[in-house]
Amino acid sequence: MIGVIGGTGFYEFLENAREVTVDTPFGNPSAPLTVGSVGGIEVAFLPRHGRDHQFPPHMVPYRANLWALKEAGVDRIISPTAAGSLAHDYEPGHLVVSDQLVDRTWGRPSTFYEGPRTVHVSFADPYCPELRPLAVDSIRAVGATVHERGTMVVIQGPRFSTRAESRWYAGQGWEVIGMTQAPEAMLARELEMCFVNIAVITDYDVGVEGDIPPVSHAAVIERFEATLGTLKEAVKTLIPLAARTPRACPCATALSTAGG
Numbered sequence: 001m002i003g004v005i006g007g008t009g010f011y012e013f014l015e016n017a018r019e020v021t022v023d024t025p026f027g028n029p030s031a032p033l034t035v036g037s038v039g040g041i042e043v044a045f046l047p048r049h050g051r052d053h054q055f056p057p058h059m060v061p062y063r064a065n066l067w068a069l070k071e072a073g074v075d076r077i078i079s080p081t082a083a084g085s086l087a088h089d090y091e092p093g094h095l096v097v098s099d100q101l102v103d104r105t106w107g108r109p110s111t112f113y114e115g116p117r118t119v120h121v122s123f124a125d126p127y128c129p130e131l132r133p134l135a136v137d138s139i140r141a142v143g144a145t146v147h148e149r150g151t152m153v154v155i156q157g158p159r160f161s162t163r164a165e166s167r168w169y170a171g172q173g174w175e176v177i178g179m180t181q182a183p184e185a186m187l188a189r190e191l192e193m194c195f196v197n198i199a200v201i202t203d204y205d206v207g208v209e210g211d212i213p214p215v216s217h218a219a220v221i222e223r224f225e226a227t228l229g230t231l232k233e234a235v236k237t238l239i240p241l242a243a244r245t246p247r248a249c250p251c252a253t254a255l256s257t258a259g260g
Contacts, residue, residue, distance in 0.1 A: 001072065002078065095139050097146060130248070
């Protein structure tokens, strides 16, 4: 089964959809899973921020979300997000298949192993090396501009960055900025699920050189919705590719070298 974590606009492409409630040791997920099919492939969809967008980024029940997807039988996750750009050539409307992640969040539970068992999973490459090229191909297939790599710096939110913070992130050579990939990606790795991010660039962050006005939530939503149709087509194209590709990646055996 393929999992999709995203916004509410993804409900509509599922066929024969049904609601599935999953109990987890970490409380309720953001919403019940919606399980249906895309081109004959079973898909479990979960709205990251809840059906009414009631969970801000720092309050999303990430552990419950990932646990529920694993319990439902998901082994590969597609995780679309809105993101800001920290580089001029990563333009609003472009899509990015992130390859690296920098965690600048705090206070978010980021592991399933809090003792007595402790594990140390490898996270050198946060995103699945098998899913990333498939995502790039899928985006190209629907005619969108795609960047094959990008470092996603994940900030705590819900506020946007100061100019000084943004300039620092850009100065490190990081390309995109968002609020939700950590701890989402780390938790997927602990559950040995493959995980890929497709970031929709909605704006230039305020640290990008030039006359860049401060971003607003309304502007982010407007740009994301304008790109949503293309993003959904890319995800629909990716789902059968991901489902039909045998898992031979390190994600599938992450715990085998994690100790504990």
